[in-house]
Amino acid sequence: MGQLLLNNVQKFYGDFEVLKGIQLEVKNGEFVVFVGPSGCGKSTLLRMIAGLDATTAGDIVIDGLRVNDLPPVKRGIAMVFQSYALYPHMSVFENIAFPLRVEKMEEAKLKAKVEHAARILHLDQRLQQRPGMLSGGQRQRVAIGRAIVREPKIFLFDEPLSNLDAALRADMRIELAKLHRQLKATMIYVTHDQIEAMTMADRIVVLNAGEIAQTGAPLELYHKPANIFVASFIGNPKMNFLPVTCTAVSDAGVEVAYEGQKALIPVTPRQGAVGKTLTLGVRPEHIQIGSGDIALTVAPTVIERLGAQTVAYASLDGEAENFCATLPGSAGVRPDQPLVAGINVADCHLFDDKGISFERHVELTDIDMNLLNPTAAA
Amino acid sequence: MGQLLLNNVQKFYGDFEVLKGIQLEVKNGEFVVFVGPSGCGKSTLLRMIAGLDATTAGDIVIDGLRVNDLPPVKRGIAMVFQSYALYPHMSVFENIAFPLRVEKMEEAKLKAKVEHAARILHLDQRLQQRPGMLSGGQRQRVAIGRAIVREPKIFLFDEPLSNLDAALRADMRIELAKLHRQLKATMIYVTHDQIEAMTMADRIVVLNAGEIAQTGAPLELYHKPANIFVASFIGNPKMNFLPVTCTAVSDAGVEVAYEGQKALIPVTPRQGAVGKTLTLGVRPEHIQIGSGDIALTVAPTVIERLGAQTVAYASLDGEAENFCATLPGSAGVRPDQPLVAGINVADCHLFDDKGISFERHVELTDIDMNLLNPTAAA
Amino acid sequence: MSVQRNAVIFAWILLLPAVLYVAAIVAYPLVDTFILSFTDASLKKTTNWVGWVNYSKIFNATFAEVILRTFIWTFFSVSIKMIIGVFGATMLNSAVPGRALFRVLTMPPWIVPMAIGIFMWGWMYNGQFGMISGMLQRFGLVDAPVAFLAQGSTAFWATIITDVWIGVPLVTLYMLAAMQAIPQDLYEAAWTDGAGRFYRFRRITLPLIVPSLITMSMLSLIATFNSFDIIWILTRGGPSGETTTMIIDTYRTAIGSNKYGEGAARAVLICIFLSIFCVCYFRLTSRLASGDKR
Amino acid sequence: ADQEISWIYCGDKIDPIHEKYIKEWEGKNPGWKVTPEVVGWEQCQDKATTLAAAGTPVGMAYVGSRTLKEFAQNDLIVPVPMTDEEKKSYYPNIVDTVTFENTQWGVPVAFSTKALYWNKDIFKQAGLDPETPPKTWAEEIAAAKQIKEKTGIAGYGLPAKTFDNTMHQFMHWVYTNNGKVIDGDKIVIDSPEVLAALQAYKDITPYSVEGATAYEQNEIRAIFLDGKVGMIQAGSGAAARLKDTKINWGVAPLPLGPSAKGEGTLLITDSLAVFKGTGVEDKAIEFAKFITSPGPQGEYELQGGAGLTPLRPSAKVDEFVKADPSWKPFIDGIAFGGPEPLFTDYKGFQNSMIEMVQSVVTGKAQPADAIKKAAGEIEAFK
Amino acid sequence: MKQPHLLINRYKWYEIIGIYAGILVFLTFVLAPFVEGFLVSLKPLSQLFSSPYRFIPENGSFEAYRTMWISVPGFARYIFNSFFISTVVTAVVLVLVIPASYAFARFEFRGAGLLLAAFLAVNMFSGAVLLIPLFRLMRSLGLLNTYFAIMVPGVAFLIPSAIWLLRTYMMRIPRELDEAAFVDGASQFYTLRRVILPIAMPGIMVVAITTFIGSYAQQFIFALTFNSKTEYAPLPVGLFAYFGRQEVVWNELMAASFVGIAPAMIVIFFLQRYLVSGLTAGAVKQ
Ligand SMILES: Nc1ncnc2c1ncn2[C@@H]1O[C@H](COP(=O)(O)OP(=O)(O)OP(=O)(O)O)[C@@H](O)[C@H]1O
């Protein structure tokens, strides 16, 4: 069992409010990812769940028991640190065996457990080496091994992959996902890398400045971000934003004008929007060359050719951010040669002046049958 | 001017041969990226060009002058270190001004230069701060600023982005590419991240264990890798490899058999291949669901949903590596539900038993008009 | 909350043995000294409370001289120690063959019993039979023996130099350690920008060892201020009291003349002076450290 | 069990003669043990004082007689009164060195006097008669001057380092001019006799070893042994050492000042002090008297080399002097010798005296001023 | 000569000369008194004081290195005592200082700064002044004239600087290591013993060496005052046995000093790498 309930959890450092009343329920066996920019309080929250940092107010409840005052070991959690926190003077075996040694487990049983964990993590060959001799990915796995042997109800990971290089990170992502399915334990994972969040989570919790900005399945956040913050944080390269003016509102959606072009965005309308300046969002991968419901003529300044796709960046007049388009394959764009970027209204997101999104007319279940019952897939 | 010629450059550490006779010419204004796995000798080569490490044998020629025995400052290079190597006790201004102070440049001129560089790098607001107060990306730019003010003929970068997080890395990539176009200087850039290599390089030099595995424009490496090493290194997720048997050879290509299915791969044939076991390579992004020239039935174990695309990983019998497919959008694949992966022969790569590729019948100029004269784009 | 409180209790459990030990052995004598400083304790069997008399007695004309001298002596000794220490560390930090041996060779002054080291210096300074005077005569730089401990001026510097000599190994070692902690890439970056060896030293090494330099000079200052054996063995504070520092004065009063009360008052005064130094030091370093955080 | 008399014994090891007599005494006094603790010369006195001050005195300690007054005034030691007979057995003035308030506070155990040594070769070189040593200060200064001027070698060895002995050396001059520093309870340093002595110091300094303030007596002696100085005043130990050198030397009574009544010298004695509060005081006194009784003491002090002068006249001493005439000046000086001045704060007094000497030797002050200053200072140390 | 790979470390000929000249000057300063002392130890006593100054002694011999054992028969014992006392002192200091430094390095509690300053203040009082009160204390503890008389105050005065050094070192050990052990249920003592102690080993070595030397060569005054028994006297006290009534047996004293510091020098020689690197780690301020 590994159920977690955060009930109005708050944290102050002196006068500085780091976490502003977090309310969250994590189901048993769920893989939840906390994501957000640096300094938003992810680590702090995780450390409070672990019992490393004190909670200023609110309850942390694990399996129905309020654990605020229990030490970590009594909470049934295990934590994997960003820096791995391996003991440099111990062999891999001893590192993994550490929690069991603390419990004074008998030698034979301990050995069996450590070796089992090592097999899961493909570390069998490395048991006698010191962490210093291992590669980053291997160290990572040792840290996970140390967590596994305790058979905790909840695993906590604090940016475990951020020290690895791109290729290794991709590999480790897959291994972690597999491990989750194998152990069927609850996992809470902190990262500021939205790709990790998207690929591993059953559910993502986006944190912004100590508050939950949105909670939902990865594709829910991708397709129906609740606000500009989530919209720009989820998706890579990030969503393009255009200032538009609302010209009309109807049941079919909201009509907006961008540089003279009018388009009807299929979103649930809201009163009093007409005449206001709204923000239109469109993801780079939804931009195609040639005409669309809205068309922009842009001259890309930088072209990135990845082979499988081509990413073009352009500066729009008066905008600080680049306008970006991801084009399939080796698209025939060249730097400084203007092209027409077409946008379909069906792909558009619309945000009001406070950054809150209008609900899009997209049926998530059409996109992925798992989406509305994410744990079923696990 | 910033022309660089490496003529049979070798490097030994004791008996250990780190670089095995590197032969390379870099044109003025070119952006060359050295890429390769960790430990292949990239940093060593860069440091030899910079004049930080001694050259065991061979010549390093810059603008026609053999510089082996010159100190760095006389070579007309500037280097940006992976660790930034900022002086923690100096302000940003002083950090950037350092090379000019060394030259004893007069104050007014110095100030103008530093401020110009700071403007290019958007550091104007930060000039009085210490590096310790800056974010990773800002530090990075200070390091670049220090290189810029010297107006070197050649810039050397050693994994400048590896300490940054994903989003920042993407931003910095673009900024560097812009900078290259702005300064029109020769740049040599070391990384082990193939995405950086692909997106920024005019030309990529793939190093493997101290040797050049292949040199070419990014898309040339992507579409026509010279061997298995390059093929697997370039592209993300990496290319899938299948063992096939060569059954026949004709002018149209090489016919291979995979689990009973025969397919004619359009590559330039070679004598004596028939009957041998070859390796068929296909990139994840070229796999489609449903039938193709070759069809595999696989059950994905891990699905990564990125929103814009979906990546499915499956284990093939008897293969250690995952078989991977990148599918567009939110493809309807579910873990452990078998599906048929189709491969078109036109997308296939073929490698002989030594790992050398057969030349594909692909006209690169069809893909990108810049390709065969890459500097023209810069 | 309870987690926090446990940690504090645990910290005290860890500290307790050391604190109790030092308190038991040192605190009592310290307090005793403090109390003594308000009495007329001497060889007499009875002691009387005299209040501030001992302190008021200290402040006379010669004391001002002694204080001033102590400060000058300490200032020069500590500064020269630091300069030589940094110089030595710089030399020993160069990548030249034999440096491991050279490093070991810096340590003897630290290892040898202090008195013995000072006797050796006594020999060196001896005008008739000593090495320095002998060498100077041999090379014809002087024609008569030079007795370095004879004049106040030379004796003053002679005692400083000996004090420097005893302190230098630790300073050198510490500064060497500080230099080795500077990342090599800073030097490489500066070199690629054309900075020469001296320029690199001045603009990188020196500023970056400042925190360590301050720590060391602080510890060195306390030791130097209380440096007793050197002056005592070489000159006994002479000639004409020109090498008498506060600690010599204290020793003379307390042990020589058995005026324990007056001696204690001087000791307390020394502690007060040093405490003021320390507070300034903490202020200074915390400011420097906050400015230097990476 | 045995009762113990602890004894702080200055030096590097116990003299075999003392060892022998300790055994003998222990044999005669069953149930008693003497346990000497050997402490280096530099620290032995301080250690005895520290132990006494801390309230755990030793049974007996070897101390300079000059400290007896301070110990006695602070009730740390017990008196060791001498019978008239005992007093008489010593050379004149010796008993005075341990006497304070008309009683004796220690048993003299070591005694030293000084005489003038001269280097005959240097005298010859300077055109002086090598066989006639100077008899007066005036002659001494003139000889020193002649040596310095004729040969370039220093004429006289004047120790003036900040050391005990610097005052001792000066006191020799004071006592060879019938001077006194303190008379009863009165400071009389500001007298013409003392002034003359200090003036003589000033006069002889230019012809002395360069840098007088850097040397103490052993160093000056070493210079003499090296043949680099014409005259020094030193104890009997120098004679023993001179015998091992090639130097042609002579020893004579200390030259006399203008007001001298006869040969004089400073009489320095070390004593055995018996500390109060050990419970073995009486037995310690008994032992102290035994170990310094004519038999053991005579054997001990006449070994030579240690620089000791005999405490008591005896046939043996006469015999000894006859065999080695160089001893004569040391004994002759006793007659008009004087004790170390007794001050409550002896160290304080000594520091003032050293200061006075140094200020004159280094030319910082005129003798008259220096004496005036010292007179004022030492008033406080009585 | 093999050229270094790092070109920055490749010196021009004049730089090499400059560096060696610098080292020469520096080492001359550091070692000249030892040369003088060594020459003294070689000279026969009668030639000690002779001018003009001669660098190479006439009739020089190693005789003093033989006779020193005879004139002070207990000398070997003094060396042993020094070793024994220093070893025990070092051990006790480590036992007390390791937990204390850990507490200072890791825990934030009220008064920590004050306590640390108080430890430093101990060094501000010179031993000479504290001698008599200390003596009384030793007496009431009944420790006079035992090995403990030397060890007990020695430990107390070596603790402050040891804490100071080790604390800076321990501050560099990542806090995550403690936290990881905490999460795994390890008690705080278990963490200290199994995690911190082994990792802090280089720093502990440095403290051990400095403490050992501090105790080996420098603790003179306590040994002298609190102990009267020759059989317990340490090296510095033993060396003063070469001081006679009239003069010092200089050649034997110097010979004995060289013999006496040799064991410590040998220890240092083998540990110097450790010493520098350990200090390095400790030197960096957080
Ligand atoms: N001990 C502390 N005292 C005061 N403020 C703190 C402390 N620890 C963290 N903070 C502040 O709390 C906020 C949240 O910190 P936290 O480490 O949880 O961020 P994060 O989301 O994990 O960021 P990152 O992605 O950079 O790890 C930050 O603004 C930080 O400055």
Ligand SMILES: Nc1ncnc2c1ncn2[C@@H]1O[C@H](COP(=O)(O)OP(=O)(O)OP(=O)(O)O)[C@@H](O)[C@H]1O
């Ligand atoms: N000073 C040295 N002595 C001995 N071997 C060295 C030294 N420096 C580097 N090497 C070896 O040379 C090889 C190449 O090192 P280099 O640092 O150039 O690799 P790299 O390609 O930059 O790797 P990375 O991507 O990890 O930075 C490595 O195998 C390394 O172990």
Ligand SMILES: [Mg+2]
């Ligand atoms: Mg964090």
Ligand SMILES: [Mg+2]
């Ligand atoms: Mg590298």
